[in-house]
Amino acid sequence: MPSTHVKAQLMSASEIDRTLVRLAHEILEKTADLSKLALIGIHRRGVPLAQRLAAKIESIEKAAVPVGALDIRLYRDDLTTVSDAPILNESRIPFPVAGRDIILVDDVLYTGRTVRAAMDALFRNGRPCRVQLLVLIDRGHRELPIEARYVGRKVPTSRKEIVEVKLQEIDQTEKVLLVERSDG
Numbered sequence: 001m002p003s004t005h006v007k008a009q010l011m012s013a014s015e016i017d018r019t020l021v022r023l024a025h026e027i028l029e030k031t032a033d034l035s036k037l038a039l040i041g042i043h044r045r046g047v048p049l050a051q052r053l054a055a056k057i058e059s060i061e062k063a064a065v066p067v068g069a070l071d072i073r074l075y076r077d078d079l080t081t082v083s084d085a086p087i088l089n090e091s092r093i094p095f096p097v098a099g100r101d102i103i104l105v106d107d108v109l110y111t112g113r114t115v116r117a118a119m120d121a122l123f124r125n126g127r128p129c130r131v132q133l134l135v136l137i138d139r140g141h142r143e144l145p146i147e148a149r150y151v152g153r154k155v156p157t158s159r160k161e162i163v164e165v166k167l168q169e170i171d172q173t174e175k176v177l178l179v180e181r182s183d184g
Helices: 013-030 046-061 113-123
Strands: 003-011 037-042 067-070 101-109 130-138 150-154 161-166 175-182
Touching: 003 013, 003 161, 013 046, 013 130, 013 150, 013 175, 037 046, 037 113, 046 067, 046 101, 046 130, 067 113, 101 113, 101 161, 113 130, 130 161
Parallel strands: 037 067, 037 101, 101 130, 130 150
Antiparallel strands: 003 175, 161 175
């Protein structure tokens, strides 16, 4: 069984927060009609990131942005390789998707397969006007033609490396790590 070791800390808690503030401003700059905007976090770590972004946008604009949560496990093309019995989280989209400008939020963009599954799951809820992607970390190595419009940080990685995002809401710590698999 391969083990891992931490190579570097890519972001601290304060760097994550500053990055989310910058991303909130970018969203506001590129959004013509804030009343049509909604954020949907991809389970797991995309959900708290979407909630934090919505709070930052509300503090800047004094306008609430609806937030949803999307579980994509049953839409993955590699479902049988993930687990025999995948753990399902609840999708919760408490607003109509049709006609909205949706920003899908995730922690790390890698092959693009998670985002493809998220779009399949999203469109089961209606047809949005526009779908954009926001990620905290883009590590490259795409297998599908998917790119994020909003990127916190681009981090070139090897295929042996893993980017681990740790968030207070889930992990009781706050940082982004670069971890390497060792086959020894």
